[in-house]
Amino acid sequence: MPGALGEYRRKRDFEVTSEPAGATDDTPAPTGGIPVELPEGIETGAFVIQQHDATRMHFDVRIEVGGVLRSWAVPKGPSYDPAVKRLAVPTEDHPLEYQHYEGVIPKGSYGGGPSLLWDRGSFVNISHDGRGRVVPLARALDKGHVSVWFRGQKLEGGWAFTRIEDRRSGGVTWLMVKRVDATADPERDVVTEMPRSVLSGLTVDELGATGGRPA
Numbered sequence: 001m002p003g004a005l006g007e008y009r010r011k012r013d014f015e016v017t018s019e020p021a022g023a024t025d026d027t028p029a030p031t032g033g034i035p036v037e038l039p040e041g042i043e044t045g046a047f048v049i050q051q052h053d054a055t056r057m058h059f060d061v062r063i064e065v066g067g068v069l070r071s072w073a074v075p076k077g078p079s080y081d082p083a084v085k086r087l088a089v090p091t092e093d094h095p096l097e098y099q100h101y102e103g104v105i106p107k108g109s110y111g112g113g114p115s116l117l118w119d120r121g122s123f124v125n126i127s128h129d130g131r132g133r134v135v136p137l138a139r140a141l142d143k144g145h146v147s148v149w150f151r152g153q154k155l156e157g158g159w160a161f162t163r164i165e166d167r168r169s170g171g172v173t174w175l176m177v178k179r180v181d182a183t184a185d186p187e188r189d190v191v192t193e194m195p196r197s198v199l200s201g202l203t204v205d206e207l208g209a210t211g212g213r214p215a
Contacts, residue, residue, distance in 0.1 A: 008093060022096070023096070060115075069099065072174055080183070102116060104208060117197050127140035127148075
């Protein structure tokens, strides 16, 4: 879906940033997350979460939909407590290659600062309508409510993303909320408990100190 990456590419100078430009017609996109056996009609794909110290520290949560990574910036990161509602600001779609990205985006560039690979894995679409019927992922996102089951190295279980009116801006934003299931744990603070990269083992401050150079 090359057209979906137009905004992503306009914001970046790929001669400066180490971020991936994404597949072109001549360069096929990589496959998504780990394949899993699922009943017919159930969707799965890759997910990734980057801890990104740009203008403000936040966590970029991305799920594979239609050949790109749909993305939200979550300032406080995910929570295992179903009572906690995390603000999730939608951002531009990212290429599938971003599921492998960790690096330091140069100062002065869009999103300048260290971007740490905080978690990654596969997810399963568990969105259903009021009658218990499966709702396709793209349709669920269009309707403004999607539920997924993450199978990551740090996140395991169900989370929901819900579109709401943003009274401050007059527009809309989203909330990321832990679903009530066996993996919920109100006492757990996964962001504080597990700060290191699943790729390099660094913290975001340690990654920033490298300047993007391999250790």
